[in-house]
Amino acid sequence: MKILPTTCPACNEQLKVKSLICENCSTEIQGSYDLPPLGQLSIDDQLFLLDFIKVSGSLKDMAGLLKLSYPTIRNRLDEIIEHIKITESSRQNKREKNK
Amino acid sequence: MSEIALNSTTTFQNRLTQWLFNPFMFVAGLPALSAGLAIILISGFFCWLGNTHFDGVIDCHIGLATQWWIFPAEGLINWILLAIPLFFFGLIISKSSFRLIDVFGTQALARGPYLITAVVMLPSANLKVGNFIFAKLTQTTPVVAVNLADIFIFAVAMLLGILMAVWMVVLMYRAYSISCNVKGPKAIVTFIIALIGTEIISKFAVVWLLSNMR
Numbered sequence: 001m002k003i004l005p006t007t008c009p010a011c012n013e014q015l016k017v018k019s020l021i022c023e024n025c026s027t028e029i030q031g032s033y034d035l036p037p038l039g040q041l042s043i044d045d046q047l048f049l050l051d052f053i054k055v056s057g058s059l060k061d062m063a064g065l066l067k068l069s070y071p072t073i074r075n076r077l078d079e080i081i082e083h084i085k086i087t088e089s090s091r092q093n094k095r096e097k098n099k
Numbered sequence: 100m101s102e103i104a105l106n107s108t109t110t111f112q113n114r115l116t117q118w119l120f121n122p123f124m125f126v127a128g129l130p131a132l133s134a135g136l137a138i139i140l141i142s143g144f145f146c147w148l149g150n151t152h153f154d155g156v157i158d159c160h161i162g163l164a165t166q167w168w169i170f171p172a173e174g175l176i177n178w179i180l181l182a183i184p185l186f187f188f189g190l191i192i193s194k195s196s197f198r199l200i201d202v203f204g205t206q207a208l209a210r211g212p213y214l215i216t217a218v219v220m221l222p223s224a225n226l227k228v229g230n231f232i233f234a235k236l237t238q239t240t241p242v243v244a245v246n247l248a249d250i251f252i253f254a255v256a257m258l259l260g261i262l263m264a265v266w267m268v269v270l271m272y273r274a275y276s277i278s279c280n281v282k283g284p285k286a287i288v289t290f291i292i293a294l295i296g297t298e299i300i301s302k303f304a305v306v307w308l309l310s311n312m313r
Contacts, residue, residue, distance in 0.1 A: 067125065068124060068125060069125055069127035070198070070201065071127050071197065071277050072125075074280070075280045
């Protein structure tokens with residue numbers, strides 16, 4: 001399976017979606033769309049969140065699943081939350097600038 | 100060596116390094132507290148056998164024979180007195196919520212290297228050479244003569260003692276960093292303040308314990 005890149009390999013900036021295509025009728029939509037907040041995370045973070053949802057958001061169960069300690073899991077989750085907050089606030093700043 | 104074999108060796112080395120210098124990635128909370136308390140109590144037993152005193156958070160001295168329970172009590176005092184300020188510093192500088200049991204559990208486990216120190220201080224040669232050096236420095240007559248084997252054992256014990264002290268301080272910082280989710284200059288500065296402050300307070304506490312309880 002191909003992995004969707006989220007950041008530019010040349011300058012490390014966040015990538016945008018330029019085109020979307022319907023595989024059924026080949027309709028193609030072009031534009032400039034932001035990736036959804038979770039889609040902007042690294043693959044590792046996305047897989048981490050996927051596992052986290054699968055264990056019903058239990059940090060203890062997650063620690064058992066990944067064989068890591070409770071604070072290690074909680075710290076990782078805090079880092080992801082911080083990343084999402086920064087992404088959201090920078091997106092909001094851009095919107096306000098564009099207005 | 101194939102690439103897969105090389106990768107598995109590297110992974111094993113990384114995991115070993117993490118277990119040695121950052122075991123709190125894998126263990127915290129109640130398991131760390133149980134293991135840490137066991138380590139402190141077993142260290143206390145070896146200290147009693149060798150008359151080794153942990154009379155300060157990172158201090159280690161040999162010589163004074165006293166009641167058996169003083170030795171594990173010293174370890175418990177050192178552990179609690181450091182965990183308390185680190186917990187409060189964590190409350191002040193951490194942006195995360197964290198558990199008391201993680202701070203106390205990981206700090207207890209961080210005292211693991213001093214179990215090795217308690218064992219390497221067991222040979223009587225350490226006390227003999229210690230007394231000999233003290234007598235020389237104070238220009239009094241040496242009580243006992245020392246031979247080359249005694250000096251060798253003493254040198255190895257001192258070297259291991261220093262290594263264990265460094266290892267323990269590294270573990271204490273890692274424990275603080277992971278359990279309170281703090282890193283960077285703020286974490287380092289608060290850790291140093293807590294360590295120095297606790298070193299002074301624990302010194303007084305152990306001296307009080309030795310002078311009033313034995």
